[in-house]
Amino acid sequence: MSHAVLIIDDEEILAKNIRLYLTRHGYEARAVGSGEEGLATLDHFNPDLVLLDLQLPGLDGLDVLRQIRARAGHIKVVMMTAHGGTSIAVEAMKAGAYDYLTKPLVLSELKLLLDKAIGQERLEGALAYYQSRQAERSGLDKLLGESPPMQALKRKIQQFVEAEARLTEGEPPAVLITGETGTGKELVARAFHFEGSRRDQPFVELNCASIPASLLEAELFGFERGAFTDAKARKLGLVETAHGGTLFLDEIGEMEPALQAKLLKLLEDRRLRRLGGLRDQTVDIRVIAATHQRLEERVQHGLFRSDLFFRLRILHVELPPLRERGEDVMRLAQAFLARLGRRYGRTGLRLTPAAEQALQCYTWPGNVRELRNSIEHAVLLADEGVIDVAHLALCPALQALPPRDEALPSSADFPEDGVDLEKLEQRLIVQALRKTGWNVTRAAKLLGLSRDTLRYRMEKYRLSAEDT
Secondary structure (H helix, E strand, O other): OOOOOEOOOHHHHHHHHHHHHHHOOHHHHHEEEEHHHHHHHHHHHHOOOEEEEEEOOOOHHHHHHHHHHHHHOOOEEEEOOOOHHHHHHHHHOOOOOOEEEEEEOOOOOOOHHHHHHHHHHHHHHHHHHHHHHHHHHHHHHHHOOOOHHHHHHHHHHHHHHHHOOOOOOOOOEEEEOOOOOOHHHHHHHHEEEEHOOOOOOOOOEEEEEOOOOHHHHHHHOOOOOEEEEOOOOOOOHHHOOOOOOOOEOOOOOOOOOOHHHHHHHHHHHHHEEOOOOOOOOOOOOEEEEEOOOHHHEEEEEEOOOOHHHHHHEEEEEEEEOOOHHHOHHHHHHHHHHHHHHHHHHOOOEEEEEEHHHHHHHOOOOHHHHHHHHHHHHHHHOOOOEEOOOHHOOHEEEEEOOOOHHHHHOOOHHHHOOOOOOOHHHHHHHHHHHOOOOOOEEEEHHHOOHHHHHHHHHHHOOOOHHOOO
């Protein structure tokens, strides 16, 4: 595919030579002699790039540049002039020029510049494509589930997004998403971004636990050439890359205290300085953080800064574990079954009643992620279009809940005056803890809970070994 270049220059011989040179190298080139003619040519020629002389009869080059930027902002403009100067270059770049060349031109250098500009255009087009793909796969409608906890979660996100839309000045407040591993914290972060006013801007994510602490600062804030031994060239950090959009910091609880201080400064001042840099830069970002850890406990143990915790927690969303979402388990299972069946060319798969009961009775310590993996395993191994319990690969060691029929007392055994569920739950927790010598991990297994959930319940009821 050839790319179109419009040459606007009143020097006819030079314009002709440029046109012939570019044509020989695969470009579709056209030359005109004035700014007015160039603007008139834009609509029907539709160039990818314009070579524009600064000194023109009638409209000068800067006026033409401004009109091109106003009418067709996607077209890259390279300015040309025989009267070079820093002030002119600065003015042209401020007006929106892609680059600036001084006459006499070296045609081979001109071609290199055009190839670079066209390459950047392809990259921008690819980024726009992937941004649209991200948007299609994100949003409130991608948060599957109709259980009361999920409905409450969606309402809360919608309220935050609507409040953000009414924001008249400044950046939107930070968001902290908490919940057990596998509950879908990244999906919620994407919903905040792609449902909000920044949906067309970058969504940049970083898992703070996936990068060594020594490299995390450089990844976030970037560095200048020579900042350290291997810094051969300047590198933009993810904060700068997210300018205008959202920076999502997953597993924020793993961040080292020293870097927490720099993140706090970024949130307060909206300014950053690259490693080895001499000046601060202003950035416009909204920060969303997520963690499966209880940050309150890390604050108490001096592992997480309290000021950063409260700065991140302006908007707080806690995701419900899958075991508390009732019929959402089967809704999600059927959705995964349909999606993964299409992916592997195995449509029409169905679950046996025993498999459905196993899915509903299982405690799902890995939450939605574990459910999806279990369904994918079953899709790959199922025979004759039927998925049974054995295909699901549930972990017996974590299957702590008895079948529902055995878990509930019969109506004849139910107390006439009813029960106090909270007291019953508290009593069961104490019995499990006593049985295991107050070993929280083993007690959680007996109760069919995750360790974090049991600790939450213990704090809720203020249980400790000294009190019992």
